[in-house]
Amino acid sequence: MGKAVGSSKLGELYSGDKKVFKHREWRGIRDTWYDYTRWLGIIAMLGKFMLHPKNVKGFFRYRWMLNYLAVPMMIDKHSMGLRGTQLRICREEYDLVASDVAKLLTKIFSMDRNLGASPEKSKHVVLMDENEMTNIMCGFPNLEGLSWETASCYVCVLLQGDAMTHYLDVVQECGMPGDVCPMPASEAGICIDGDMPVFGKCAVQCNTTCDGSLMGNGVISRALERNGIPVHQLATPLRHTEPGVQEYAAQEVRNAIAFIEEQTGEKFDWDYYFECAKRINIGARECTEWLEITKTDYPQVIGNNILLYRETEYMAIAGKVPAFAKLDKKITKMATEAYQKKTMLAKEYRHRAVIWGVQSQFYTDFVAWLLNCWGILPMFDMLTMVSLDPISEDDKEQAIYDMAHQYENMIMRNRTHGGYEVLLDDLWRYCEEFRADMVILWEHIACKALDGMHGMFEEQAREHGIKLVWVNHDLYDPRVIPRKNLRQDVNRYMRSVLREEPLDPSLEDYDDTNLW
Structure with a gap:
């Protein structure tokens, strides 16, 4: 292991019987020290989190909280092989996201009726779906839009691959289908198992991605309403690219705003909304800059450094947290300087790859493996390519349509809905x-x-001369297809079809069965 990019045998860090690496990655004195101090910062943040008595109660009350012990390891996995600027971008992003999630958990536990809080404590909270835009909350400075699913489900699987297997078993024991998406099934399982924090004045659900989401929302809305929390359904149109549905989409946003106003007594504050809109536009502009650099021979903000961070900022933050806009500008400055120095993220780029489809949530560090093992440059993924269009910062009527447009372009939904053009044609573009x-x-x-377009992907990839590598997974359930099998899908293609040798042979086959 050494200072230079690509000088480490990263596969030697893994031990099949441990949940963590054998030891920290050596990156040279400067980068190793930097990485270690940031790691200590995460440990300190977790320690500070546990100083809150309600957080301690929440930790022992909810089964899914155990997964948060893996926060330091999760960040270590996603920074493997990185040096210099890319390491710093990664640490800046993930540390900010981790801090934001810690604040979310602290808020949830302070208001959770299961932990003894009164309904009065959360009268300023509007519950939002995990996979839902939160931009309508930009108009309510005295309210908070929070998602218990994000804390209990989405983040947990990023931390611990098998975090949701218990809840998947629970939901199937209740007779629900086992072949639907594990994400909404897990959320429903948490609810059925009694592990759903109870708080909030009202809730806004959205027809996010699929029929599985509608199933899960039905279970959750019933539980919420039984606890006296009214639920509004925001039904975004399916064929969202067609001009004829835009007025309907805008009216759905108006209806949701009216529901929140009625339930909370608060009025939509346009001044605050436009303040948030400016930060949303900053995020979109800076992300566009990162993607412009990615078009060159020296990309800088790629893979999970754009994937998970941009996903968080676009969906959950939506301009409400100034720290993200500030970091966006800092990342652009760092990336531009690294580009000017022609900084490489690996010792060799053999292929420039677009990562498409619904990612494996239990193995998001897979894209780092692609780069380190095979020299496959993971430029961006499908979930990154949401709306980067500027939104109005002063026109109230246009702002309604902007909010509707962003709801139509939520992650995953903007590709799984809208017709083949947004799923197939955009990919080749x-x-x-x-x-x-x-x-x-x-x-x-x-x-x-x-899955229904498998054959069309194959056919059009041949027409465009694109090497197409299928990687099978089951999103939240590594029991169906383990992490090792995902790597083997790529290994077989690279060796059998392209006749290539790995950049780092130690990463081709290793045992991470028990890893967090």
């Missing part, structure tokens, strides 16, 4: 625009919207 010669195509076996 991106391949041409970013000079990609390869597509890593996630095949989430429970996602019918994407």
Whole structure:
């Protein structure tokens, strides 16, 4: 292991019988010290989190809280092989996201009726879906839009691959189908198992991605309403690219705003909304800059450094937290300087890849493995390519349509809905625009919207001269397809079809069965 990019045998860090690496990655004195101090910062943040008595109660009350012990390891996995600027971008992003999640958990536990809080404590909270835009809350400075699913489900799987297997078993024991998407099934399982924090004045649910989400929302809304929390359904149109549905989409946003006003007594504050809109536009502009650099021979903000961070900022933050806009500008400055120095993220780029489809939530560090093992440059993924269009900062009527547009372009939904153009045609357009010669195509076996186009992907990849690599997974359930199998899908293609040797042979086959 050494200072230079690509000088480490990263596979030697793994031990099949441990949940953590054998030891920390050596990156040279400067980068190792930097990485270690940031790691200590995460440990300190977790310690501070546990100083709150309600957080301690929440930790022992909810089964899913155990997964948060893996926060330091999760960040370590996603920073593997990184040096210099990319390491610092990664640490800045993930530390900010981790801090934001810690604040979310602290808020939830302070208001949770299961932990003894009164309903009065959360009268300023509007519950939002995990996979739902939160931009309508930009108009309510005295309210908070929070998601218990994000804390109990989404983040947990990022931390611990098998975090949701218990809840998947619970929901199937209740007779629900076992072949639907594990994400909404897990959320429903948490609810059925009594592990749903109870708080909030009202809730806004959205027809997010699929029929599985509608199933899960039905279970959750019943539980919420039984606890005296009224639920509003925001029904975003399916064919969201068609002009004829935009007025309907805008009216759905108006209806949701009216519901929140009626339930909470608060009025939509346009001044606050436009303040948040400015920060939303900052995020979109800076992300556009990162993608412009990615089109060159020296990309800087790629893989999970854009994927998980942008996803969080676009959906959950939506301009409400100034720290994200500030960091966006800092990242652009760092990335531009690294680009000017022609900084490489690996010792060799063999293929420029677009990562498409619904990612494996239990193995998001897979894209780092692609780069370190095979020299496959993971430029961006499907969930990154949400709306980057500027939104109005002063026109109230246009702002309603902007909010509707963002609801229509939520992650996953903007590709699984809207017709084949947004799923197929956009992919090949991106391949041409970013000079990609390869597509890593996630095949989430429970996602019918994407699986139904398998043959069309194959046919059109041949027409466009694109190397297409299928990677099978089951989103939240590593028991169905383990992490090792995902890597083998790529290994077989690289060796059998392309006849290539790995950049780091130690990463081709290793045992991470018990890893967090």
